[in-house]
Amino acid sequence: MRHITIVILFTLTFNFTYGQSQDEIVIRNIFDNVLLSDVAYNNLEYLCEKAPGRLLGSEESIIAINFMKNYFEKLSADSVFLQEFKTPTWRCNNTQTSILIGDNEIELRADALGPSPSTPKHGIIDNVIEVHSLDEVKTLGYENIAGKIVFYNRPVDMTIVNTFRVYGSAVDQRYYGPRVAAEYGASGVLVRSVGTRVDTFPHTGSTGFKDIKIPCAAISTVDANILSDAIKRDSNLKVKMIVDAEYFEEITTFNLIADIYGSELPDEYIIVAGHIDSWYNSPGAHDDGAGCVQAADVLRIFKELGLNNKRSIRAIMYMDEELFQSGGIAYAEYSEKLKIKNYLALEADAGGFTPEGFTVDASDSNFVIISEYQKLLEPYGINYIKKGGTGVDIGPLKPLGVPLMGYRTDPQRYMDLHHSAYDTFDKVHIRELQLGSGNMAAIIYLIDKYGLETK
Ligand SMILES: [Zn+2]
DSSP: OHHHHHHHHHHHHHHHHHHHHHHHHHHHHHHHHHTTOOHHHHHHHHHHHHSOSOOTTSHHHHHHHHHHHHHHHHTTOSEEEEEEEEEEEEEEEEEEEEEEETTEEEEEOEEEOBTOOOOOTTOEEEEEEEESSHHHHHHHHHHHHTTSEEEEOOOOOTTOSSHHHHHHTTHHHHHTHHHHHHHTTOSEEEEEOOSSSOSSOOOOOBOOOOSOOOOEEEEOHHHHHHHHHHHHHOTTOEEEEEEEEEEEEEEEEEEEEEEEOOSSEEEEEEEEEEEOOOOTTOOOIIIIIHHHHHHHHHHHHHHHHTOOOSEEEEEEEESOSSSSOHHHHHHHHHHHHHTOEEEEEEEEOSOSSSEEEEEEESOHHHHHHHHTTHHHHGGGTOOEEEEOOOOTTTGGGGGGTOOEEEEEEOOTTHHHHTTSTTOOGGGSOHHHHHHHHHHHHHHHHHHHHHOOOOO
């Protein structure tokens, strides 16, 4: 009996050690490959240089989709197709704002929020009122707000360590500010850019109108300070606002999908995703060109190294994360209709910076399985695998019971450039980018090999 126990123990230990070292070797091979590859980096350069401002419905968004489609085809992915869907969209042609002092106009650097309506051609000129919260607008009430341009100027809380939470400390003004101001009769809204630098770049973003739509724009933090100072000197200050934008009730657009089939369970899909769209004012290097080229690189890694995935690996370049989040909804609906077995979905949409970890939104038992892999990825920069929010595009798969994951990077610089013209290709470092592709490929390799608990 004792003899048998010893043999079993030996066998178990041997298998575990052997298995682990095999995984370590595969993961090492993945990183040997990615750290010598510039494919994803070159793809990103193309997206930023040839298709900047690739907002849903724009010509640039189609250039970007076609470029990545061509890439997957050249890679000889088993299946490459466009998943078509219909959605409204919006386009900004021009934003101009200025302070009027006597006969002088002092220009403020501004970018309209999506989907702001247009002003009349020559703009609106109204008194401006500075506020610091949504509640302040409600307290001031109709008599103080009606007919004025409301200027939301509460800065972000820079003392918070994680910049996604810094962003969260002020983004309510951008998302809800125009809606609340409109309810009290405001003629327009200007919002201090939600970012972590004091600079001259406006950071746009989506705003959530209800019934009444009024023109609205983000101004740079430097310009917000200039405007605030001008209001202090003249409480009757007037501001001029011009927005030239178009709203389209329905257009046809696409998510781009590329698969490499699994050898044993080809009808189960492990999704690796980013979003191909970016704001109209931005090359979208970190948000989210980086996530797209990394997700695409996972397919290249599996093919080049012959990793023999059991399940199919599906790269999705989602359209429209930024404006209406229609691509994520469209894929979830398509999945439901076709009864597609989405086994797991991993999204990269937190910038292509140095890897930090993965977040998981799944059952406790699957979280335990996935978090075990942190040790294997620690040498490559994965310091945590923890529960948390994952990705906007894959979110609609949650009600279908799909385990979700988000790839997380060092967040310190992300809100410097988010949704602005500052988010350029040169801000992305090739090694940081490549480490992301490697870690995403490695965790997908492990999840595919050992499986999750399925109900
Ligand atoms: Zn994004």
